[in-house]
Amino acid sequence: MPITHTKDLFAKALKGKYALGAFNVNNMELLQAIVEACEEEKAPVMLQISKGARQYANPVYLKKLIEAAVSLSTIPIAVHLDHGDSFELCKECIDEGFTSVMIDGSHLPFDKNVEVCKKVVEYAHKRNCVVEGELGMLVGAQHDDGEEGGGFSKGGVYTHPDEAVEFVKATGVDSLAVAIGNSHGAYKFKGQQRLDLERLKAIKSALMEAGLGDYPLVLHGASSVPKDLVLEINKYGGKMGDDTAGVPEADIEVARRTGCTKVNIDTDLRLAMTAAIRKVFAESPKEFDPRKYLSPAREKVKDLVRHKVKNVLCCSGHAFD
Numbered sequence: 001m002p003i004t005h006t007k008d009l010f011a012k013a014l015k016g017k018y019a020l021g022a023f024n025v026n027n028m029e030l031l032q033a034i035v036e037a038c039e040e041e042k043a044p045v046m047l048q049i050s051k052g053a054r055q056y057a058n059p060v061y062l063k064k065l066i067e068a069a070v071s072l073s074t075i076p077i078a079v080h081l082d083h084g085d086s087f088e089l090c091k092e093c094i095d096e097g098f099t100s101v102m103i104d105g106s107h108l109p110f111d112k113n114v115e116v117c118k119k120v121v122e123y124a125h126k127r128n129c130v131v132e133g134e135l136g137m138l139v140g141a142q143h144d145d146g147e148e149g150g151g152f153s154k155g156g157v158y159t160h161p162d163e164a165v166e167f168v169k170a171t172g173v174d175s176l177a178v179a180i181g182n183s184h185g186a187y188k189f190k191g192q193q194r195l196d197l198e199r200l201k202a203i204k205s206a207l208m209e210a211g212l213g214d215y216p217l218v219l220h221g222a223s224s225v226p227k228d229l230v231l232e233i234n235k236y237g238g239k240m241g242d243d244t245a246g247v248p249e250a251d252i253e254v255a256r257r258t259g260c261t262k263v264n265i266d267t268d269l270r271l272a273m274t275a276a277i278r279k280v281f282a283e284s285p286k287e288f289d290p291r292k293y294l295s296p297a298r299e300k301v302k303d304l305v306r307h308k309v310k311n312v313l314c315c316s317g318h319a320f321d
Contacts, residue, residue: 003066004076006100006130007174009044010216010261012321019256019313022046022218023305024082024266026053028065029294030273033301035069035077041316043309044075046100046262048082051089063096075319080132082264090120094129102132102177110163117171125172132218132262135159135167136179158199161206168212175262177218178203195251197258204259216261223267224249224312226304229275236278249312256313263313269301276300 006020013020021038025031025047038045047069049062070077081093081101090101103120105113117133124131136159159178168176180196180203200217207215225246233240252263276297280287287293310316 003070003097003099004044004078005128006046006078006080009046009076009078010175012044012318013261013315014214014216014259016318016321017257018315018318019219019252019261019263020044020046020078020315021305021309021313022048022080022082022262022264023269024048024050024053024264025062025066026050026057029298030269030301031065031069033298034269034305035073035075037302037305038309038319039073039075041306041309042075042319043313043315043317044077044319045309046078046080048080048264048266049093049098050082051085059092059096084120087116087119087123090131091123094124094127098129100130100132102134104134104177106134106136106157106177106179110167114167114170117167117173121172130174131172132175132177133167133171133173134177134179134218134220135164158196159203161199161202164203165206165210165212168207168215169210175216175218177220180219195247195255197251197254200255200258200260214259217259218262218264219247219252219255219260220264222247222252222255222263223265223271224252225267225271229268229271232275233271233278236275236282238274238278252312253314265308268304268308272300272304273297 009020023034023045025034031047034045034047047066054062066079078099081090081098083104084090084093084102085104090103093101101120101124103117105116108116113135121131136157157179159180164176178200180199181194204217223246225244230240230244256263277293280293280296
């Protein structure tokens with residue numbers, strides 16, 4: 001099956017009240033784990049590539065790996081640029097054949113955010129590519145943790161329903177990432193862990209009342225940071241501390257039913273891979289064959305992805321809707 005257009009996937013997800021898993025990839029093992037899990041669960045999937053992943057793995061390598069995955073799979077697979085920080089980067093990815101790009105101007109003033117998003121939309125729509133924008137600012141690592149030009153925001157700015165309507169109308173973006181208490185990284189919350197789900201409902205209602213229909217919303221920073229993975233990492237030599245916190249899966253389920261059509265997951269994949277690798281190194285300190293520690297790491301990520309698409313996003317079995 002060729003790479004899929006996300007507009008079709010979003011329409012089906014909104015109708016079926018499930019969410020698409022958007023999983024970040026930057027190497028072969030992650031890609032294999034994600035695609036194999038979704039193939040087995042018959043779940044459509046979005047593969048996300050960040051600027052940092054492109055710098056790490058080289059865009060040509062990533063493109064060929066994805067082509068291999070697509071050739072071996074029967075499920076719909078979309079390819080998405082995650083947190084594009086400039087028109088130039090979005091243009092590169094559109095020209096390379098991405099079916100979806102995100103232009104992240106959330107750190108800019110409202111009018112500048114509108115300006116850059118509109119420019120990307122005009123270029124993308126002429127080339128059959130859809131665009132995700134972001135309004136509001138998440139706490140945590142911006143763009144991609146450790147990436148040059150990123151940064152860490154300690155103060156989030158929640159998305160306002162009326163501004164969301166104005167932004168979507170002014171830019172023409174096909175989906176909107178919202179800030180409702182979600183956060184990047186493994187240390188998302190201090191104190192109670194929760195999303196502002198009432199704000200999410202208000203945003204959805206405002207878009208509907210403005211004549212924009214059942215508009216697709218996106219939840220960034222949606223890793224749940226499972227305590228069992230953190231404990232396993234620490235058990236085998238990690239020092240993540242006791243203050244890790246993620247978005248409760250129960251909140252993600254409500255967000256999905258409310259109309260969050262795309263849910264981004266990256267940190268949980270990193271945790272699963274790290275836990276498995278640390279376990280091998282601790283139990284077999286003489287091991288030096290990458291296949292011996294990357295294979296269990298791949299299986300750990302695969303189990304995590306299967307859980308997410310089956311029990312949280314509820315997109316299992318919807319690949320051929």
